[in-house]
Amino acid sequence: MPLIAQPQSMHFPEALALASGAVLRGYDLAYETYGALNADKSNAVLVCHALNASHHVAGSYAGQPRSEGWWDNMIGPGKSVDTDRFFVIGINNPGSCFGSTGPMHVNPDTGRVYGADFPVLTVEDWVNAQALLLDRLGIAQLAAVMGGSLGGMQALSWTLQYPDRARHAVVVASAPNLTAENIAFNEVARRAIVTDPDVHGGHYYQHGVVPKRGLRIARMIGHITYLSDDVMNAKFGRSLKAPTLPAAHGSLPPEGADPARGGPAPDLREYLYSTQDVEFQIESYLRYQGDKFSDYFDANTYLLITRALDYFDPARQHGGNLAQALAVARARFLLVSFTTDWRFAPARSREMVHALLENRRDVSYAEIDAPHGHDAFLLDDARYMSVVRSYFDGIAKELQ
Amino acid sequence: MPLIAQPQSMHFPEALALASGAVLRGYDLAYETYGALNADKSNAVLVCHALNASHHVAGSYAGQPRSEGWWDNMIGPGKSVDTDRFFVIGINNPGSCFGSTGPMHVNPDTGRVYGADFPVLTVEDWVNAQALLLDRLGIAQLAAVMGGSLGGMQALSWTLQYPDRARHAVVVASAPNLTAENIAFNEVARRAIVTDPDVHGGHYYQHGVVPKRGLRIARMIGHITYLSDDVMNAKFGRSLKAPTLPAAHGSLPPEGADPARGGPAPDLREYLYSTQDVEFQIESYLRYQGDKFSDYFDANTYLLITRALDYFDPARQHGGNLAQALAVARARFLLVSFTTDWRFAPARSREMVHALLENRRDVSYAEIDAPHGHDAFLLDDARYMSVVRSYFDGIAKELQ
Numbered sequence: 001m002p003l004i005a006q007p008q009s010m011h012f013p014e015a016l017a018l019a020s021g022a023v024l025r026g027y028d029l030a031y032e033t034y035g036a037l038n039a040d041k042s043n044a045v046l047v048c049h050a051l052n053a054s055h056h057v058a059g060s061y062a063g064q065p066r067s068e069g070w071w072d073n074m075i076g077p078g079k080s081v082d083t084d085r086f087f088v089i090g091i092n093n094p095g096s097c098f099g100s101t102g103p104m105h106v107n108p109d110t111g112r113v114y115g116a117d118f119p120v121l122t123v124e125d126w127v128n129a130q131a132l133l134l135d136r137l138g139i140a141q142l143a144a145v146m147g148g149s150l151g152g153m154q155a156l157s158w159t160l161q162y163p164d165r166a167r168h169a170v171v172v173a174s175a176p177n178l179t180a181e182n183i184a185f186n187e188v189a190r191r192a193i194v195t196d197p198d199v200h201g202g203h204y205y206q207h208g209v210v211p212k213r214g215l216r217i218a219r220m221i222g223h224i225t226y227l228s229d230d231v232m233n234a235k236f237g238r239s240l241k242a243p244t245l246p247a248a249h250g251s252l253p254p255e256g257a258d259p260a261r262g263g264p265a266p267d268l269r270e271y272l273y274s275t276q277d278v279e280f281q282i283e284s285y286l287r288y289q290g291d292k293f294s295d296y297f298d299a300n301t302y303l304l305i306t307r308a309l310d311y312f313d314p315a316r317q318h319g320g321n322l323a324q325a326l327a328v329a330r331a332r333f334l335l336v337s338f339t340t341d342w343r344f345a346p347a348r349s350r351e352m353v354h355a356l357l358e359n360r361r362d363v364s365y366a367e368i369d370a371p372h373g374h375d376a377f378l379l380d381d382a383r384y385m386s387v388v389r390s391y392f393d394g395i396a397k398e399l400q
Numbered sequence: 401m402p403l404i405a406q407p408q409s410m411h412f413p414e415a416l417a418l419a420s421g422a423v424l425r426g427y428d429l430a431y432e433t434y435g436a437l438n439a440d441k442s443n444a445v446l447v448c449h450a451l452n453a454s455h456h457v458a459g460s461y462a463g464q465p466r467s468e469g470w471w472d473n474m475i476g477p478g479k480s481v482d483t484d485r486f487f488v489i490g491i492n493n494p495g496s497c498f499g500s501t502g503p504m505h506v507n508p509d510t511g512r513v514y515g516a517d518f519p520v521l522t523v524e525d526w527v528n529a530q531a532l533l534l535d536r537l538g539i540a541q542l543a544a545v546m547g548g549s550l551g552g553m554q555a556l557s558w559t560l561q562y563p564d565r566a567r568h569a570v571v572v573a574s575a576p577n578l579t580a581e582n583i584a585f586n587e588v589a590r591r592a593i594v595t596d597p598d599v600h601g602g603h604y605y606q607h608g609v610v611p612k613r614g615l616r617i618a619r620m621i622g623h624i625t626y627l628s629d630d631v632m633n634a635k636f637g638r639s640l641k642a643p644t645l646p647a648a649h650g651s652l653p654p655e656g657a658d659p660a661r662g663g664p665a666p667d668l669r670e671y672l673y674s675t676q677d678v679e680f681q682i683e684s685y686l687r688y689q690g691d692k693f694s695d696y697f698d699a700n701t702y703l704l705i706t707r708a709l710d711y712f713d714p715a716r717q718h719g720g721n722l723a724q725a726l727a728v729a730r731a732r733f734l735l736v737s738f739t740t741d742w743r744f745a746p747a748r749s750r751e752m753v754h755a756l757l758e759n760r761r762d763v764s765y766a767e768i769d770a771p772h773g774h775d776a777f778l779l780d781d782a783r784y785m786s787v788v789r790s791y792f793d794g795i796a797k798e799l800q
Binding site for chain 2: 119192220236279283310
């Protein structure tokens, strides 16, 4: 039976104190739940989202085909995270543009839309907000908290902020902080948005415009860092954009094409010799991704979420010593990384594994040989799905 | 005695036929020469420039301290490419913004500034223009043609277009074509420029504006790809921007700081919690680089040069078979790559080495273990300089 998702929302009248010293007052959190909470409320799994996702983690909305949640391949009845056994909660973080209170909502203190005045949030702030939602749901302790990428940072942070509230943490394709290069890519994306003449200092809603140029560039940069060089070569190589006439070259080569350098066989049509028209398929793909994103994503949210990524660094207050920072953790851990992920490379997961082992934590670690780069954490990969399934099978056994 | 450089210019009234089918009429080429051409004109070395450089390769301009050429560490009296023995020619390619005819010059066909109407050029077109300059200088055959990055592509192309006109080719930190990821980064940079409201379809000169926002973003993206992740961590890590008060944290950590993940020791000052202000040193560095570049580089030139990079692909007309494409080469080769260069990785140089060896060409290859990424080809590295010196010592012996 297909899983039907139903978005819910909860209002929090109390002020949420933030790391910056600011507070967030009178906010709503959007969330979804799948499966049933058991009698002793011990089977809850919290799923944290990354930059471009939401509380809609699994299932589809009634009457809306192709509305699958972003981790629907992982989570659902009989899936790796089995909603027949677990009560799974997807939550949308404050500052997002997908339902929870964010920059396009009204600031109760001023009666005006927040825009650029929305307070800057950290991973720790999000975890605090998530904990308050669990309080209201009556869940004292999670069976597991899980997430990929920025979601993995939240899962890790849960084990540090609330060591006794998550028995397991599943941290996929993540890192204990951003490298200078990671921050650099975020900064270029932010500059593209902030220098877009339509941004109006972040108060563009009042001007009836959206800094789409900047959002497009931000998304194009992001997309490059989500994919591996090899998968880009295999998918697009140096192929030219499909001509308007139907032709053998008209469709993308299938995934799994020879991923050797140079990718698909060369395209012998003549170049257009243009600096502004689309010449190569990779250009067409990136422009499409940028256009699509700029139609639905909020620019202020992009700024906020990339900053939360930049700031996350639990070792910072411990002189850079990650093992010391993780000493408070009590959870058991599954970490997963992907060989071709150069955004959050396997070495970054191994740093966390080593720091946890130094603290004699119980850690499982899988380095999945996958060609898809950082995006692999969202894709179907038999070994990846099977590693997560086995781990959750183990958690399910503890429930019996 | 310091080398004094003197820019020169040569006018070409004849039309240059371009790969696109267009022609370039009545153009000038800027160039510099260092050292003396010997009696039989056999000691000339042509140096080809990359994206952001010019004919000013070596020496300084009289009365202008700190005006060293971009490869001054490599080329000069007693240096690896010794101008006491070789007659070195630096040339500025057409389409550039540093002296040769480019988009900001007047189109003789219309009497108006070219702007976006400047014809799209290829690496092959540049090599043809360079060959015409050599004709005028009376140089039938080069002792060597050399270049790094895009300049290396020109050096390689010389051996294919004019197999008998260069006895040696020195191809540094280069590639036989761009990968999909390389093209993707170029495309994002181009989109940032082309969607800048100040671009006016490439005819911004007439409007008295410059698409600086786009140029800044383009340069920031470029800079990230020129550096290695490790050198960024070593140089900047997660250090915060220097406070206005003098403090121990105020200066950049020296190069050679611990390049381990995380780089310099954590900076314990409080975050600013701002999405728009500079927080981290890496942001400050990138913004500075972007600002500086947008003050002197021409946006149309950026579009043209990145397209020439995209188009270069000598194997294209040979079904993707690089060995077949290189079969016409007669030169002897030195190729150099740098271990941490992820823009043009060592594997790309090895592709060329293998293709040349398949053709039983004489090839020397050095893979230099350097932390600086693609930028390494411009930097002082004792092993790198020594490899090039030995190679040119060998060429000098042939002259005697």
